[in-house]
Amino acid sequence: MLLNLFFMFLKIGFLGFGGGYAMLSLIYSESLSLGLTQNQFADMNVLDFLIPGPIAINSATYVGYILSYQTYGYMLMAILGATIATLTVTIPSFIYAPVFLKYETNINKNKYLNEILACVKGAAVGLIIAVSFNIFIEAIFHISSLKDLTNFKVNYAYLGLAMIAFLLHEKFKINPILLTIGAFIIGYILYYL
Amino acid sequence: MNKHKHINFTLFKVYFLTSLFTFSGGLAMLKVIKQSLVDKHELLSEEDFYNYAGLSQSFPGVIAVTNACFVGKKVGGNSGMFIAAFAAILPAFIFMLIATILYYLLPQEGPIYSALNAVRAVSSGFILSAGIQMAKLNLTKFVYIMLAVGSFILIVLGFLNSLQLILIAIIIAIFITWMNRGNRHAS
Numbered sequence: 001m002l003l004n005l006f007f008m009f010l011k012i013g014f015l016g017f018g019g020g021y022a023m024l025s026l027i028y029s030e031s032l033s034l035g036l037t038q039n040q041f042a043d044m045n046v047l048d049f050l051i052p053g054p055i056a057i058n059s060a061t062y063v064g065y066i067l068s069y070q071t072y073g074y075m076l077m078a079i080l081g082a083t084i085a086t087l088t089v090t091i092p093s094f095i096y097a098p099v100f101l102k103y104e105t106n107i108n109k110n111k112y113l114n115e116i117l118a119c120v121k122g123a124a125v126g127l128i129i130a131v132s133f134n135i136f137i138e139a140i141f142h143i144s145s146l147k148d149l150t151n152f153k154v155n156y157a158y159l160g161l162a163m164i165a166f167l168l169h170e171k172f173k174i175n176p177i178l179l180t181i182g183a184f185i186i187g188y189i190l191y192y193l
Numbered sequence: 194m195n196k197h198k199h200i201n202f203t204l205f206k207v208y209f210l211t212s213l214f215t216f217s218g219g220l221a222m223l224k225v226i227k228q229s230l231v232d233k234h235e236l237l238s239e240e241d242f243y244n245y246a247g248l249s250q251s252f253p254g255v256i257a258v259t260n261a262c263f264v265g266k267k268v269g270g271n272s273g274m275f276i277a278a279f280a281a282i283l284p285a286f287i288f289m290l291i292a293t294i295l296y297y298l299l300p301q302e303g304p305i306y307s308a309l310n311a312v313r314a315v316s317s318g319f320i321l322s323a324g325i326q327m328a329k330l331n332l333t334k335f336v337y338i339m340l341a342v343g344s345f346i347l348i349v350l351g352f353l354n355s356l357q358l359i360l361i362a363i364i365i366a367i368f369i370t371w372m373n374r375g376n377r378h379a380s
Contacts, residue, residue, distance in 0.1 A: 011356070013253065013254050013255070014253055014254075015253055015356065015359050015360075016253045016254055016255070017252075017253045017359075018250070019250065019255075019256045020255075020256070021320075021323050021324070021327060022327075023255075024320075025348075025355040026355045026356060026359065028355065029348075029354040029355040029356060030355075030356065033354075039301075039309075039313065042313040042316060042317070043296060043309060043312075043313065045313075045316045045317075045319075045320060046312050046313065046316045047289065047292050047293070047296065049316065049319055050292065051285065051288045051289045051292050052212065052213055052214060052215060052284060052285060052288060053212050053213075053215070053282075053284055053285020053286075053288065053289070054212070054222070054255050054256070054257045054258065054281070054285055056255040057255060057257075057258070057282055057285040057286060057289070058285055058289040061285070061286050061289040061290055061293065062289055062292075062293045065290065065293045065294070065297070066293065066297065069297065075294070079290065082286075082290055082293070083286075086282060086286050087282075089254075089255060090254070090255055090258045090278065090282060092252065092253055092254035092259070093249075093252075093254045093255060093258040093259040093261070093262045093278060094262055094274070094278065096248075096252045096254070096259060096262070097259060097262035097263045097265075097266050097274065098262075098266055098271075098274070100248065100263075101263065101266050101267060111370050111373075111374075112366070112367060112370045113251055114251070115366040115367070115369055115370045116362075116363050116366040116367065117250075117251055117366075118331065118333075118334075118337060118366070119336070119337065119340055119362040119363065119365055119366035119369070120359055120362045120363060120366070121327065121331040121337070122331055122332060122336070122337030122338070122339075122340035122341050122362065123340045123341065123343075123344040123358050123359060123361070123362035124327065124331075124344075124359075125324055125327050125328045125331060125332060125337075125341040125344075126340065126341035126342060126343065126344030126345035126346075126348070126358075127344050127345070127348060127355050127358060127359075128320060128323060128324040128327065129320075129321060129324040129328075129341075129345055130344070130345050130348040130349050131320060132317045132318075132320035132321040132324060133317075133345075133349060134349075135313060135314075135316065135317040135320065136314065136317035136318075136321075138313070139310055139313040139314035139317060140314055155310075157311075158310060158311055158314040159314070161311055161314055161315060162314040162315055162317060162318055163318075165315040165318050166315075166318030166319075166321065166322070169318060169319060169322055170322055170325075176316075176319050179315055179319075180312055180315060180316065183308075183311045183312045183314070183315040184308045184309075184311065184312050185308070186311055187304075187307045187308035187309070187310060187311025187312060188304045188305070188307060188308040188311075190307050190311065191303060191304035191306075191307035191308070192304065
């Protein structure tokens with residue numbers, strides 16, 4: 001698993017054009033294929049909003065910990081996995097910076113690189129909204145993808161909650177941390193109703 | 194020698210504090226880092242900083258860490274690079290590790306499960322917000338809109354995964370640039 005984590009985050013690092021949210025969909029598909037559940041990924045997103053720092057670092061730490069814990073069952077191995085994942089995702093940075101400072105080439109004017117960045121960011125918009133969509137249908141319709149559409153049931157309480165929170169966040173710029181804490185409390189109370 | 198130590202200490206302090214106090218995303222960090230390194234400590238010129246800021250966004254990888262590597266290497270050599278990058282990673286890593294350990298101890302049943310599910314439903318909205326923001330910034334041409342819509346449909350229907358779609362986007366980008374190369378010569 002440690003080796004899997006290493007290669008997974010190496011891939012994510014080298015293909016992660018355009019920062020944290022663009023990387024998120026890569027982390028989603030890669031970590032699910034290594035055994036992370038969709039709910040665990042959704043919880044990672046929640047923690048990303050609550051914990052300071054770059055999203056890619058936060059996500060690597062989380063995925064490294066959870067997947068190693070599930071494989072080895074020891075907290076020490078899990079912390080090692082988290083460390084490996086976090087350091088691996090930063091490897092590209094340590095390679096590009098010295099190389100380009102050494103040659104001082106003006107890469108900003110490189111047409112190929114700029115077009116790649118623009119196209120990947122374009123695709124990333126679709127990918128990130130797809131991640132949001134998957135989390136949404138899992139939380140509200142209790143299905144993990146469109147394939148098991150037949151046995152879906154709607155949870156109207158969560159649906160309403162999600163829409164209210166989205167509006168408060170988009171229109172009134174309410175802090176995600178406050179909304180998350182609010183949702184947690186309401187969800188806790190809903191269980192007893 | 195003493196000056197060198199001082200520079201490394203400043204780099205560590207600036208990147209550690211910005212990583213500690215910025216939530217959600219490396220782009221927000223760059224502004225804070227610029228204020229302390231260029232305006233306050235005058236370690237490098239504004240032009241250099243913006244140059245490195247642009248570079249760190251052009252390369253794949255974690256933007257904040259790439260920026261730390263560029264600035265650290267320029268200002269403090271190899272030791273500066275590792276210290277700045279380490280400082281940018283450390284707070285995020287430690288806090289996320291503690292949060293993950295605590296999260297893993299939560300029982301996934303009863304009222305906690307209900308609460309977590311509510312939080313998940315709500316968080317999907319935050320990601321959608323981030324996606325909308327990215328769309329406003331980046332979907333400036335028809336091709337990019339098509340890439341966004343196409344990627345969404347293909348992934349939701351389960352035909353392709355993100356890795357394949359990003360590789361396809363890279364290939365399309367190379368193709369577009371290659372096509373336009375001829376145009377530029379003609380004009």
